[in-house]
Amino acid sequence: xxxxxxxxxxxxxxxxxxxxxxxxxxxxxxxxxxxxxxxxxxxxxxxxxxxxxxxxxxxxxxxxxxxxxxxxxxxxxxxxxxxxxxxxxxxxxxxxxxxxxxxxxxxxxxxxxxxxxxxxxxxxxxxxxxxxxxxxxxxxxxxxxxxxxxxxxxxxxxxxxxxxxxxx
Numbered sequence: 001x002x003x004x005x006x007x008x009x010x011x012x013x014x015x016x017x018x019x020x021x022x023x024x025x026x027x028x029x030x031x032x033x034x035x036x037x038x039x040x041x042x043x044x045x046x047x048x049x050x051x052x053x054x055x056x057x058x059x060x061x062x063x064x065x066x067x068x069x070x071x072x073x074x075x076x077x078x079x080x081x082x083x084x085x086x087x088x089x090x091x092x093x094x095x096x097x098x099x100x101x102x103x104x105x106x107x108x109x110x111x112x113x114x115x116x117x118x119x120x121x122x123x124x125x126x127x128x129x130x131x132x133x134x135x136x137x138x139x140x141x142x143x144x145x146x147x148x149x150x151x152x153x154x155x156x157x158x159x160x161x162x163x164x165x166x167x168x
Contacts, residue, residue, distance in 0.1 A: 030100065033136060033141060034102045034134050034141065035095070037141060040053070054140055055137065058073065058074060061143070061144070062147075063148075084115060085112055085114070086114070087110050090130070091106055091109075093106055102133075102136065106132070107130075108130055109126065109127045119157055124158075128148055132145065
């Protein structure tokens with residue numbers, strides 16, 4: 001009887017341990033996908049990489065402005081943003097992940113050399129703080145909630161918030 005109980009306990013430990021390590025691998029993989037999207041898509045403007053990192057059903061919800069939908073949507077937004085700020089760079093300061101969600105706090109910098117949300121080029125270098133929550137499925141970003149410091153951005157560009165059409 002004791003041997004059966006010992007075998008049962010050992011079996012449960014292996015099963016539960018396997019589930020935990022599989023979940024840890026998924027969380028780690030999700031973090032890698034988000035970091036790669038930041039580096040390749042946003043920092044380098046490598047739009048072809050978006051095909052592997054974002055789901056065809058991707059949706060981005062921003063606190064201001066329209067939603068972006070699909071891989072083509074993210075490509076268009078990044079291309080437009082990089083026309084406005086060709087040297088745009090997002091440095092991830094913190095990353096936290098749990099289950100299918102990854103949260104990053106990041107510092108974004110860039111020089112406005114093109115029109116941005118109806119604002120003529122200023123040539124000014126800006127630095128803003130941002131946060132984003134990502135939901136991933138099957139190794140791809142499916143959904144994002146973005147929270148940029150738009151007020152801080154507009155202050156640096158010395159523009160009134162009422163003159164902005166839609167940002168990022």
